[in-house]
Amino acid sequence: MLTVPATTMNQTLFNLPFSTETPEEAHAVRQSTTSYAELLSLLQFHATPSTRVEPIRFQHLRLRRGQRAYRIGHQLESLFVVRFGSLKVISRDDAGEEKVQAFAMKGDLLGADGIHQQAHVSEAVALSDCDLVVVPFRRFRELSRSSPELELAMYGFLSREICRERKISGMLSRLGAEARVARFLAQVAVRHAALGFSEKSFELRMTRQEIGSYLGTTLETVSRALTGLDRIGLIRVDNRNIIILDLPALAKLRRIPPSKCPLPPTAGQNDAAR
Amino acid sequence: MLTVPATTMNQTLFNLPFSTETPEEAHAVRQSTTSYAELLSLLQFHATPSTRVEPIRFQHLRLRRGQRAYRIGHQLESLFVVRFGSLKVISRDDAGEEKVQAFAMKGDLLGADGIHQQAHVSEAVALSDCDLVVVPFRRFRELSRSSPELELAMYGFLSREICRERKISGMLSRLGAEARVARFLAQVAVRHAALGFSEKSFELRMTRQEIGSYLGTTLETVSRALTGLDRIGLIRVDNRNIIILDLPALAKLRRIPPSKCPLPPTAGQNDAAR
DNA sequence: CGTTCCCTTGAAATATTTCAATTATAGTGG
């Protein structure tokens, strides 16, 4: 059971010749490009009449799983907009241990956290094959100067990112581990829906460990929380395949009721022992 | 009781010589103003020769302890730059409970989190008497259009805020409560130093509860952590007065060694009882 | 000088991490 076709979407969007890649490291830059208009729509920025159409085209960056769009310390030349695939954004603590700061998918802007240092302060690692639009920051600034709307959109983007981070901080500080996992799933579902994918059923692209790192808990706790959410009937879990059964409840959950406790409404018979 | 006057807000922000103030609610707008150059220096933005000097002046907003610069849901008209005093930035969860998202002091920009919604998503509450520079967002955009440096500075500001939030998320997720408190104090010390105040000795303006809310723990735990840090000699605590004895150690601390346990290297005889 | 809010401290109740063992799953090369 549980065939989750999910975002199997796929492989090559266009067929590429295939590039010489050193495993793990080099970037495969393809020749395909994206127009300014396409870029704006990817960013959910809907051009107004006043916006002049620029003839510019932007190059793409193709990544295979495990490859990075940029690394900590690299000079910030470009920002990246996800066109396809999903990534994790990580930082490293003093001991070099990685900490997941965000998961990115279609439409997300990557690299903005490095603007104030003019260098990247995080790494964007592909969790699946990815296709990114490369936006040279200089070019971006030129464009925003000629288009106040774009400039405002950029402020909006950064502002939104601040809010997202605060929301996460809020989750981390107020909520127990199970509730954090529940809300994480709810968020993923909502984002999927916003992109036109199924909000009921999807495949997580990251490991339990990465989820734990993102949510400030351990992989074991994430695993237990998923099991618990399945047990109380809010989701169905099969490895990385998730089916959402009750999104509103997931998004509101504060704690999973202890297992031997009769379920609040129309007490389900029993989950039996343990 | 919960008297939430709610969106009683407020009349106009601008130009009233003196507003009718209901205690706790209204804003005292003073007549003093700040020049563009002063504003830039407050923001740590050092003008380059190319920056044209604008004759514009910005009004101030005076707050007494407990008053707010803006409230959740209010339309975003202006951003605020702290000139004097300290504030807490809070949000509210579904139950209306407040959660401290940030503490602000001189030079900090307030309100940017509301840009993407064009409405405030947080409240800025004065922890002491405060003096803020009011920067109408429209005006700000006009200025940034005529000064690419200012535009870049704004991106930098927002970018820096994203990094700060991520750093906090990192603290919340990886560190135990004592370590969070330790790093919080280290941060405060560093920011004080950057503003020219003493980094060794300062007075916290917020309650234990507010610190706890910010750090994702309870007031009791904050209190115990402070006591613990005092006991191991990293700080001296007397109510809200803090003296920093070992800043580098504070900033690195991961856990407070259990009191009865012999210290790892060259087993120190004893910290004695308890 | 009383009232209110704030801080500290202890002990019991909970939540989470850690350690450890087992079972899946995916990728690789015969």
Next chain:
DNA sequence: CCACTATAATTGAAATATTTCAAGGGAACG
């Protein structure tokens, strides 16, 4: 296509960390 190895996921039980509940002492404000 299968076996093989490495990585990922689940689960239990003990060790820890944190919250909660409760009570008492201080400081601040009118």
